Amino acid sequence: MLRFILSRLAQSFAVIFVVITATFFLVRLAPGDPFSSERRIPEFIKQRILEHYGLDRPAIEQYWNFIRNAAPKRFRPDRIFEEDPLMSAFGINLGPSFTQARTVNQIIADTFPVSLELGFWALVIALSLGLTAGLTAAIFKNSALDYVPMSAAMVGICLPTFVMGPILALIFGVWLGWFNVSGWFLPQDRVLPAVTLGLVYAAVIARITRGGMLEILSQDFIRTAQAKGVPYTRIVFKHTLRGGLLPVVTFMGPALAGIISGSFVVETIFQIPGLGRQFVQSAFNRDYFLVLGTVSVYAVLITLANLTVDIVQVILNPRLRFED
Amino acid sequence: MPLLQVDDLTTYFHTRNGTVRAVEGVSFHVHRGETLGIVGESGSGKSVTCYSMLGLIPMPPGRIERGRALFDGKTDLLGCTPKELQRIRGKRISMIFQDPMTSLNPYLKVSTQIMEPLQLHEKVTKKEGLRRAIAALEEVGITEASRRVHFYPHEFSGGMRQRVMIAMAMITQPDLLIADEPTTALDVTVQAQILELIRMRQAANKSAVILITHDLGVVAGMCDRINVMYAGRLVETGTAEDIFERARHPYTIALKRSIPSLGQKGKPLYTIPGLPPDLSKPIPGDAFALRKGIRSGGKYANVAPPLEQVSETHWVRASDCELPSLEEVLNEC
Ligand SMILES: Nc1ncnc2c1ncn2[C@@H]1O[C@H](COP(=O)(O)OP(=O)(O)OP(=O)(O)O)[C@@H](O)[C@H]1O
Ligand SMILES: [Mg+2]
Numbered sequence: 001m002l003r004f005i006l007s008r009l010a011q012s013f014a015v016i017f018v019v020i021t022a023t024f025f026l027v028r029l030a031p032g033d034p035f036s037s038e039r040r041i042p043e044f045i046k047q048r049i050l051e052h053y054g055l056d057r058p059a060i061e062q063y064w065n066f067i068r069n070a071a072p073k074r075f076r077p078d079r080i081f082e083e084d085p086l087m088s089a090f091g092i093n094l095g096p097s098f099t100q101a102r103t104v105n106q107i108i109a110d111t112f113p114v115s116l117e118l119g120f121w122a123l124v125i126a127l128s129l130g131l132t133a134g135l136t137a138a139i140f141k142n143s144a145l146d147y148v149p150m151s152a153a154m155v156g157i158c159l160p161t162f163v164m165g166p167i168l169a170l171i172f173g174v175w176l177g178w179f180n181v182s183g184w185f186l187p188q189d190r191v192l193p194a195v196t197l198g199l200v201y202a203a204v205i206a207r208i209t210r211g212g213m214l215e216i217l218s219q220d221f222i223r224t225a226q227a228k229g230v231p232y233t234r235i236v237f238k239h240t241l242r243g244g245l246l247p248v249v250t251f252m253g254p255a256l257a258g259i260i261s262g263s264f265v266v267e268t269i270f271q272i273p274g275l276g277r278q279f280v281q282s283a284f285n286r287d288y289f290l291v292l293g294t295v296s297v298y299a300v301l302i303t304l305a306n307l308t309v310d311i312v313q314v315i316l317n318p319r320l321r322f323e324d
Numbered sequence: 325m326p327l328l329q330v331d332d333l334t335t336y337f338h339t340r341n342g343t344v345r346a347v348e349g350v351s352f353h354v355h356r357g358e359t360l361g362i363v364g365e366s367g368s369g370k371s372v373t374c375y376s377m378l379g380l381i382p383m384p385p386g387r388i389e390r391g392r393a394l395f396d397g398k399t400d401l402l403g404c405t406p407k408e409l410q411r412i413r414g415k416r417i418s419m420i421f422q423d424p425m426t427s428l429n430p431y432l433k434v435s436t437q438i439m440e441p442l443q444l445h446e447k448v449t450k451k452e453g454l455r456r457a458i459a460a461l462e463e464v465g466i467t468e469a470s471r472r473v474h475f476y477p478h479e480f481s482g483g484m485r486q487r488v489m490i491a492m493a494m495i496t497q498p499d500l501l502i503a504d505e506p507t508t509a510l511d512v513t514v515q516a517q518i519l520e521l522i523r524m525r526q527a528a529n530k531s532a533v534i535l536i537t538h539d540l541g542v543v544a545g546m547c548d549r550i551n552v553m554y555a556g557r558l559v560e561t562g563t564a565e566d567i568f569e570r571a572r573h574p575y576t577i578a579l580k581r582s583i584p585s586l587g588q589k590g591k592p593l594y595t596i597p598g599l600p601p602d603l604s605k606p607i608p609g610d611a612f613a614l615r616k617g618i619r620s621g622g623k624y625a626n627v628a629p630p631l632e633q634v635s636e637t638h639w640v641r642a643s644d645c646e647l648p649s650l651e652e653v654l655n656e657c
Contacts, residue, residue: 220426223380227421228441228492229414242431318476319430 001314001321008310012303019299020070020292024063027283027291034098034286053096055288066292069093094296095289099282104293107278112297114184115274118197118266119259121190125198126205126255131248133202134209138244139236141214149206156203161262165196165269182271193270197263201255208251213244242316249312256305261298325397326353327499327532328377333391333402335369335376338384342604346372348556350391354500359526359533361543361564363579364553367600370536373553374502377401378417379409396499415445418493420522422505424485428477434461435473438492445496460491463528464521483514490521497529504536519546541583544568549637552576555601555611558631562638572640574647575612597653612645617653620645 033055035046050056054065073091094104102110133149140146159167169192173181179192216222217240225239264276275294282290314320331351337344347369354360362370375381377393378401393401395417399408413419418441421427429437438460439453448456454473461469464487477485486506493501503522507515523546526533537543543550543564550567552560552575560573571577581594597617601607610629613620621644629642 220421220423221429224419224421224427224489225429225440226380227378227413227419229410229412229444230440231410231444239429239432317431318433319478 004314005307005311008307012307015303016296016299020067020296021063023292023295024066025059027286027288028059030286032286034288053098066095066289069095070292070296094293097282097290098287099285099290100287104289107290108275108293108297111273111275111278114272115260115263115267115276117190118193118263118272118274121194122197122201122259122263123256125194126201126259129198129202130205131209131245133206134248135213135236137206137210138213138217146210150210153203153206156199157207159200161196161200161265162269164199165192165266168192168196169269182269184270184272184274189270193266193272196269197259197266201259204255205248205251208247209245212247213240216240216243219243246313246316249309249316252312253306253309256309257302260301260305327356327396328354329392329394329397330373330377331392331394333373333376333393334389335372335381335386336389337386339604344603345606346386346556346603347376350553350556350558352551352558352561354532354534356499356532357526357530358548359523359535359546361547361550362534362536362553363538363540363543363550365538365579365596365600367603368538368553369556370538370553371504372556374419374504374534374536378413378419378502379406380419411445414441414498415496416498417500417502418496418498420486420489420493420501420503420506423509424482424489425509427489428485430477432476433473434475434477434480434488437477438473438488438495441492441496456495457491460495461488463494463525464488464491465517466491483510483518486510486514486518487521490518490525494525494529494531498531500532500534501526502534502536505538506535507542508537508539515542539583540579544583552579555607556603557611557641558639559612559641559643560639562634562640566635566638570634570638572634572638573612573643574618574645575643578647592650592654594650595653597648610641610643610645612643617648618645619648 035041035049041049047056054062057065070092075090092105094108096103097107100107133153137146137149156164169181172178172192178188180186180189181192183189184193213236217236222235222239225235230239261276263274264280266272267274267276268280275297278290279294279298281287282294330353333347333350334345335347337346350369350373352360362373364370372381372386376386376388376391381388388402391402395401395412399412401409401412428434435454435457438457439448439450442448442453442456443450458469458473461473466472466484466487472480477488480488490506501522506522507518510518519542522533522535525531535543535547547564549563550561551558552567552573554575560567560571560576562570567576568580571580575596578594578596582596584593596615598615601611601614607614608626608628610620610624612618613622613624623644624642631639631641633639
């Protein structure tokens with residue numbers, strides 16, 4: 001088990017490194033540069049700016065400088081969100097932003113907690129709603145308790161966030177006036193964005209849960225349990241749940257990635273000062289270091305999510321435990 | 325009074341493609357401590373007969389249309405409440421299934437699964453349950469039981485898993501063990517061991533056994549009485565001698581002629597021509613007469629052939645079918 005975790009950890013590091021490297025060179029290959037805006041800048045000023053940021057150097061030298069600055073240099077878990085790069089948790093310096101007065105470290109420190117909180121609530125909604133609906137549907141198969149949630153889930157899957165968001169904002173924000181339609185100030189401001197982001201995944205999780213549970217409930221060993229006189233509730237929770245939830249765990253990899261990276265749509269709809277918007281804007285502005293910084297954060301998060309999913313899978317499925 | 329008295333058991337499956345008459349008016353009984361064999365080819369309704377008695381038929385599509393299964397002279401298994409049935413299953417009637425690879429839960433440790441009947445029916449403590457689980461594994465010949473009891477099913481081979489199934493089924497010392505083709509999925513070399521094991525555990529617990537198989541050779545050495553089923557009905561029932569020495573029904577005779585161990589060395593083996601009938605259409609008369617390659621006088625084309633008593637123990641369903649000779653069968657192929 002330890003060997004498995006270590007090898008996955010090594011793989012994760014490799015993936016993150018490759019993603020950062022690819023991003024570094026790809027943004028530079030893209031046409032234009034950070035300072036090609038509508039307003040023309042005199043050539044000598046532009047030259048001075050490029051020099052200032054070290055962008056006049058050969059790409060490989062820039063790359064080396066970036067990696068050196070961005071590499072973790074210390075471990076201070078109490079300082080995860082410290083703004084000063086030299087004082088921060090890992091001693092990571094992601095460089096300056098070309099379009100904002102803050103460093104990339106500061107931007108991430110300001111916006112990432114917001115996205116993280118949004119993602120967390122979305123995940124809570126997706127899991128609690130999805131699992132409850134899926135389990136109920138599986139247990140009461142072919143009854144109203146199956147058809148109603150599953151039809152709702154079908155609708156939920158078909159509605160993309162950019163449709164769901166405005167609809168929810170219109171109903172609960174404008175008509176009913178329960179929530180603000182934008183902003184991120186009050187605790188109740190979390191509700192609409194989190195629901196918008198979570199509902200789609202709740203719908204998919206509900207369907208996967210139902211399918212997984214029914215698949216296991218039709219297995220021979222469930223009949224064995226029945227023949228032993230095991231009561232139905234125990235059959236569901238002791239004999240079926242582990243195997244039945246495995247597909248959900250597998251889906252959590254892509255789902256977490258989707259919730260993390262998909263948050264920028266919701267952040268835009270509800271005007272939330274999160275990392276997702278920085279990510280999109282930085283790409284438009286060719287804000288090289290900000291692109292790299294946000295991509296690095298996403299890469300770390302998504303590989304971390306996948307690593308966790310892999311480990312949970314092995315814990316749930318004993319048959320995976322002994323295969324190396 | 326028999327331990328189990330089944331009367332007129334009839335189970336249908338109401339599927340989209342029509343009603344499958346899987347079991348039709350089957351009656352039989354099992355005495356304490358005796359072994360009853362149920363033989364018949366694939367699809368003849370052996371499993372459905374036994375699953376019906378334990379409430380293991382998936383409903384829908386299945387439905388028990390009529391019948392009674394009086395257990396221990398008191399409880400009608402087909403008519404009692406689910407709670408009563410639950411108390412009997414795993415405690416007084418246990419079951420072993422055909423495929424040991426899929427019949428154990430791959431997500432739970434063997435110890436959890438073996439102890440479960442004890443915890444459910446005898447309310448033993450975990451410690452006591454584990455002790456008895458280890459003892460049960462030792463009784464079915466699993467070495468290092470105190471270590472291996474904590475394994476998962478996939479860490480055992482097929483034969484070992486069937487031993488685990490037997491240990492699990494026998495741990496509550498049930499009055500009746502139903503073994504549904506317990507050796508079909510196993511290697512020939514372990515088949516005999518598993519049968520011997522069932523016989524030993526049966527003797528130790530004084531249980532009755534219903535042994536389902538499509539192989540007459542398996543029941544030969546093991547069963548006191550034998551039911552032969554064809555197309556969901558009983559065609560012949562009697563003691564082992566009745567069936568092996570005085571078989572009357574052409575289907576039983578054909579089955580017997582197709583056992584390798586009973587045939588003569590060097591001679592080609594008999595095979596029953598044709599296929600069993602489609603059970604989704606009603607069969608008013610003799611089902612065996614419908615088989616391709618079987619000649620019949622037509623007496624039971626539209627009347628149900630009655631079950632006739634031959635001796636005190638021996639009953640045969642009337643049939644005017646005639647088996648083709650070995651040469652004819654071989655020419656067909
Ligand atoms: N769930 C079901 N739905 C529809 N038909 C079924 C179902 N289960 C069994 N049957 C039908 O019932 C009939 C009897 O099946 P059964 O499993 O009892 O046969 P069997 O004698 O045990 O055969 P085998 O040796 O293959 O196990 C078959 O024709 C089968 O198609
Ligand atoms: Mg069967």
